[in-house]
């Protein structure tokens with residue numbers, strides 16, 4: 001469970017990142033945060049794992065207030081997986097190495113840097129890669145994978161933390177529509193299978209409608225919409241965001257070319273192994 005209690009963030013330069021943010025997320029919810037650039041989505045996400053400290057108010061994760069000593073924060077971050085737009089992988093290292101790094105949050109700092117991982121850690125890596133359909137890439141270099149595959153490696157890295165919460169900051173912003181679909185569906189599936197609470201910032205309203213169980217819309221640091229995907233109609237969001245709504249709605253269209261079953265990735269897409277499919 002995540003609870004925001006009257007959370008405000010004013011940056012040192014006077015910019016108000018968050019204004020009176022107050023809502024709760026139940027375990028297992030998949031919430032999409034939408035809003036234009038600068039609306040406060042990243043700021044909000046970063047208050048959940050304590051990277052950004054609220055100026056006033058509190059954020060709670062699983063009943064504990066985010067903050068406290070360095071050790072408190074380390075323990076909290078161990079239960080929160082984070083996925084970034086740029087994947088944050090070590091390109092020349094193997095997929096296995098990139099994923100096992102997620103176990104460091106459960107290690108004593110010194111043991112972790114010595115690379116002392118045990119059998120269970122390696123088993124967790126294999127299971128996590130299996131969940132995102134990349135078990136066969138274990139020994140491949142991360143930078144030889146497509147962008148979408150790299151993001152799924154990043155999801156696996158978050159999963160080996162055995163988290164209760166997954167945060168994803170624009171995880172599909174740099175991906176093509178087919179890879180986007182695969183990454184979103186992996187996020188949604190691991191949430192279903194592991195009962196994770198997932199909070200994802202997205203630029204695209206169609207994507208939010210398609211994958212989230214709840215949509216929270218932000219503007220100028222405030223929550224201006226909180227409802228189901230069905231309630232997030234064009235009319236309603238158009239009223240809230242005005243002319244800017246069109247830009248948000250068109251940020252990323254859903255895949256047009258899909259597999260023959262209408263669900264899987266189209267040929268030559270996400271799991272394509274040929275050179276042209278890889279990100280530069």
Ligand SMILES: Nc1ncnc2c1ncn2[C@@H]1O[C@H](COP(=O)(O)OP(=O)(O)OP(=O)(O)O)[C@@H](O)[C@H]1O
Nearest residue numbers: 011013015016017036037038039040041042043044
């Ligand atoms: N470290 C910082 N110092 C000062 N201002 C900041 C800082 N980080 C963010 N801001 C400001 O806070 C506001 C919210 O920014 P934030 O990055 O949370 O928005 P966002 O909705 O995630 O935007 P984007 O979609 O572009 O990532 C913006 O006005 C931004 O310029």
